[in-house]
Amino acid sequence: MEKFKYLMEPELVANIQKYFGVEKIQKNDRSNAVDNIQKYFGVEKIQKNDRSNAVDKKEYTVRNKFWYYLFCFGTALGDELFYSSFIPFWFWNVDGAVGRRVVLVWAIIMYIGQGIKDLFQMPRPGPPVVRLQNKWAMEYGMPSTHAMVGVSIPFSVLLYTMDRYQYNFPLGLLIAIVWCSVICVSRLYLGMHSVLDVIVGLFLAICLMFPLVPIIDHLDNYFLTSPTAPILLLVSSILMIVYYPNSGKWTPTRGDTTMILSVCVGIQIGAWLNYQTGKMSASELTAPYAIMWPSYTMLGNTLLRTIIGFAFVLLTRTVCKTFTYNIICAILREDVDNLKKSENTLQNKHKTIVDLGCKYVACAAIGFNTLYLLPQLFRFMRIERPTFFTEI
Numbered sequence: 001m002e003k004f005k006y007l008m009e010p011e012l013v014a015n016i017q018k019y020f021g022v023e024k025i026q027k028n029d030r031s032n033a034v035d036n037i038q039k040y041f042g043v044e045k046i047q048k049n050d051r052s053n054a055v056d057k058k059e060y061t062v063r064n065k066f067w068y069y070l071f072c073f074g075t076a077l078g079d080e081l082f083y084s085s086f087i088p089f090w091f092w093n094v095d096g097a098v099g100r101r102v103v104l105v106w107a108i109i110m111y112i113g114q115g116i117k118d119l120f121q122m123p124r125p126g127p128p129v130v131r132l133q134n135k136w137a138m139e140y141g142m143p144s145t146h147a148m149v150g151v152s153i154p155f156s157v158l159l160y161t162m163d164r165y166q167y168n169f170p171l172g173l174l175i176a177i178v179w180c181s182v183i184c185v186s187r188l189y190l191g192m193h194s195v196l197d198v199i200v201g202l203f204l205a206i207c208l209m210f211p212l213v214p215i216i217d218h219l220d221n222y223f224l225t226s227p228t229a230p231i232l233l234l235v236s237s238i239l240m241i242v243y244y245p246n247s248g249k250w251t252p253t254r255g256d257t258t259m260i261l262s263v264c265v266g267i268q269i270g271a272w273l274n275y276q277t278g279k280m281s282a283s284e285l286t287a288p289y290a291i292m293w294p295s296y297t298m299l300g301n302t303l304l305r306t307i308i309g310f311a312f313v314l315l316t317r318t319v320c321k322t323f324t325y326n327i328i329c330a331i332l333r334e335d336v337d338n339l340k341k342s343e344n345t346l347q348n349k350h351k352t353i354v355d356l357g358c359k360y361v362a363c364a365a366i367g368f369n370t371l372y373l374l375p376q377l378f379r380f381m382r383i384e385r386p387t388f389f390t391e392i
Helices: 002-008 010-019 027-041 046-054 064-078 078-094 096-120 145-161 167-188 195-225 228-242 254-275 296-332 336-341 349-380
Strands: 022-024 061-062
Touching: 002 195, 010 022, 010 167, 010 195, 022 195, 022 349, 046 336, 061 145, 061 195, 064 167, 078 096, 078 349, 096 195, 096 254, 145 167, 145 195, 167 195, 195 228, 195 254, 228 254, 228 349, 296 336, 336 349
Parallel strands: none
Antiparallel strands: 022 061
16 A cells, blocks of 8 residues: 555656656745846836736746657647547558557547546646646546557557568567657656556556457457447447446546547448448458558658548538537527536536537547548549558
8 A cells, every 4th residue: 555655646746757857946936036027127016916927827947848848749649639630540541450440449448547537536646746737637637548548559559460561560569668658758747647547547458458459350340240330339339428437526538538439439330331332342462461662652642631631520520510519509499609608517417418419429420531431532533542442
């Protein structure tokens, strides 16, 4: 128990921050800075409310910019922006079979991690830790789902490609380890997790990977070939959102989990429709496949697919969110503007329903378009990736 308490201590995180060049500004230093500003400009008095405009509100100073930018990048690898960029790019330009499996692993592990967060309700580290980021401040701390993503995505990519492609496995393993390490340390550097939060996240993700990786190989085949797969995906995902663990207070965790599940559902249904309509057929070649350097034409097509694809993703997100929000508000007889301005609470059930429904539809549509509509458009424009419809 003493070891667990030690790993939960905020002082340990503060020491890690200090090691990487983050130092807390003492109150005396801040008041001296205010006095110096007053003297320099000849100001006799600065009202308390104006003082925040006269000096930097930050309670810390960054001594080493390299670590700061590296760990900001690292934490972004577990953010919504990364998911919405990496996942479509992977399907359009790398490998759909690997992509479907990786997304399933990611969605299941994230759902479990997010649910445990709201069940355990462990707070994030407090003083003397300096919080460099407040984006996830309303969420609970244990386990670190960033650490779980740091395991699930790079290592599932590695495991699903090692027998499928010919490449330097030790180099791939090194990249996965560095990827995971940067994400984990970034959460400590930014003051968002205790060391125990990160360790629990890593341990939980590793334990889940052992059964999930082989099971999902069979699950992916079922989702492609079974006529009932879309119904099962839709019903199970909605039930998982409806019966998501209640932490006793509103947090953004449930909404984030809804987006993850719905993207996964949209992707699987898009792939299912490709298979069921006869667009997909197994490759005549046998694995492991050789990796070839792309030609200038291939690079140009990759660039076009990426630009056009992301433009449609943004359009889908905007249209679906606006349309769905208005439709659900009309069904519930709620004013759109008033509901948007209302507070996020567990008691505000109509706002919760609208927000979750809106996120589910928008993200499911993005996933579906990524796997079905956009590949059809790429084929029509003759910029498709040649092996896309053979990746079963």
